Amino acid sequence: GEDVEQSLFLSVREGDSSVINCTYTDSSSTYLYWYKQEPGAGLQLLTYIFSNMDMKQDQRLTVLLNKKDKHLSLRIADTQTGDSAIYFCAESFLLNAGNNRKLIWGLGTSLAVNP
């Protein structure tokens, strides 16, 4: 069945770049998402990428998509202590011919930023 995998932990020093990786299985996914969750809070949409793109940049965030390998990455430039959070990768999965979809979630990568 459909599956999204992420590494569980990443630790970086403040000012360095962080790269969070994700693999997915559903080749029909049209949109892939990155969400951020701080402790005790809801999920905040960071960015998304359409499947016919291979890169999207938004300020400090760069998303790379390798559709052939079904690999998605999120790069955070100049990582700050405020970036410490759990980052979830999700793919949009087609449920039926009526174009109903749901998100398939990875387990989340916990990013720790050390001063």
Next chain:
Amino acid sequence: DAMVIQNPRYQVTQFGKPVTLSCSQTLNHNVMYWYQQKSSQAPKLLFHYYDKDFNNEADTPDNFQSRRPNTSFCFLDIRSPGLGDAAMYLCATSRRQEPDTQYFGPGTRLTVL
């Protein structure tokens, strides 16, 4: 500002005592979702509404029910909460068309005593 609101933010209930969590949205989105999230886990979809059409996940226990009286509001009813139902409950909304980006509320933390 358009947003997704959840009430209450924290809910304490007793084992077996019914509880209702509420969600409202000002985004005018067709689709509303309820997720359960336990500590250090991904959100788990319980059910969602496409307009008034209810879609239950196959593994959602019967103990969980939902109502959507209108576009703006959606409720999660837990008929007989058990200790294992203690979790964060997240409501989200999206348009029906792509991109089907989901926008989340802040969540309700449920404690079962």
